[in-house]
Amino acid sequence: MSTTQTEPEERPERTAAETDEPIDPAWTEYGFDGRTKLAVDSLDVHYGDERAIDDVSLEIPEESVTALIGPSGCGKSTFLRCLNRMNDRIDSARVDGSVTLDGKEIYGDSTDLVELRKRVGMVFQQPNPFPKSIRDNVAYGPRKHGEVETGMLSRLFGRGDGTNEDELVERSLRQAAIWDEVKDRLDDNALGLSGGQQQRLCIARCLAVGPDVILMDEPASALDPIATSKIEDLIEDLAEDYTVVVVTHNMQQAARISDQTAVFLTGGELVEYGDTDQIFENPESQRVEDYITGKFG
Numbered sequence: 551m552s553t554t555q556t557e558p559e560e561r562p563e564r565t566a567a568e569t570d571e572p573i574d575p576a577w578t579e580y581g582f583d584g585r586t587k588l589a590v591d592s593l594d595v596h597y598g599d600e601r602a603i604d605d606v607s608l609e610i611p612e613e614s615v616t617a618l619i620g621p622s623g624c625g626k627s628t629f630l631r632c633l634n635r636m637n638d639r640i641d642s643a644r645v646d647g648s649v650t651l652d653g654k655e656i657y658g659d660s661t662d663l664v665e666l667r668k669r670v671g672m673v674f675q676q677p678n679p680f681p682k683s684i685r686d687n688v689a690y691g692p693r694k695h696g697e698v699e700t701g702m703l704s705r706l707f708g709r710g711d712g713t714n715e716d717e718l719v720e721r722s723l724r725q726a727a728i729w730d731e732v733k734d735r736l737d738d739n740a741l742g743l744s745g746g747q748q749q750r751l752c753i754a755r756c757l758a759v760g761p762d763v764i765l766m767d768e769p770a771s772a773l774d775p776i777a778t779s780k781i782e783d784l785i786e787d788l789a790e791d792y793t794v795v796v797v798t799h800n801m802q803q804a805a806r807i808s809d810q811t812a813v814f815l816t817g818g819e820l821v822e823y824g825d826t827d828q829i830f831e832n833p834e835s836q837r838v839e840d841y842i843t844g845k846f847g
């Protein structure tokens with residue numbers, strides 16, 4: 551794929567007459583307290599000739615939960631994948647525009663994609679542990695990057711002495727709220743865990759490489775209500791230390807766990823972005839109100 555910063559091609563303008571709403575409305579400019587972690591500016595994504603994201607700009611505050619909602623096919627997953635350049639792996643995908651992480655452009659030629667994806671980790675809809683032991687799953691990333699006993703551990707623990715792999719594994723599993731359930735069977739195969747446990751293990755695996763941002767694509771949609779509730783609690787806890795961006799189809803879930811919500815509608819258009827309570831209780835856009843109240847989508 552190309553990630554060039556070229557001028558977008560000619561495309562039909564959306565007009566106020568078509569939407570009954572102003573183009574580039576003020577309500578997509580969400581002012582929040584705190585520091586911006588990710589800033590997206592004029593983002594377009596195409597798969598071949600098909601547009602999937604249409605001129606989206608928004609800023610994501612650090613140490614918070616941002617929910618991305620909208621009907622099927624509106625571009626939520628595509629947008630999420632732009633935040634750590636996972637769309638690079640899709641040949642037909644073309645990304646134009648800018649995404650900065652802590653003020654630094656990630657769509658530059660000099661971006662180290664391995665480093666980027668360590669800082670911006672991802673958790674998928676289907677839990678996808680490796681067919682290895684629970685311990686090996688968590689230690690996989692740090693071992694691969696040669697970081698056990700070295701720099702990453704000092705960064706995580708704030709000290710430079712010889713912290714070992716066991717400590718990293720325990721810490722990551724504790725952070726993912728699964729330690730008590732697996733501490734006596736760390737050498738068992740991860741595939742023997744329940745779906746909800748596997749998903750929390752995948753979150754532990756993501757945490758073990760020391761990300762700042764965690765992207766989650768419908769992380770609970772394959773889980774039962776109890777496992778879902780554990781993941782929701784975990785997401786809220788993680789936001790104390792991490793910036794979490796979560797795609798969900800479940801509007802109640804978005805309302806429960808997120809600080810701010812971005813509503814995408816068909817064609818990859820960001821229609822409204824703002825404080826979650828305001829979006830759900832008093833959206834400014836009629837189309838968002840119609841979507842949230844189930845009139846379409």
Ligand SMILES: Nc1ncnc2c1ncn2[C@@H]1O[C@H](COP(=O)(O)OP(=O)(O)OP(=O)(O)O)[C@@H](O)[C@H]1O
Binds near residue numbers: 628
């Ligand atoms: N790998 C791909 N190749 C071609 N087109 C794609 C690809 N991935 C997504 N698309 C198209 O891009 C558009 C947005 O898809 P995307 O999966 O981002 O939407 P979504 O809102 O996450 O959908 P859902 O809620 O159903 O998961 C859709 O029209 C989809 O068909």
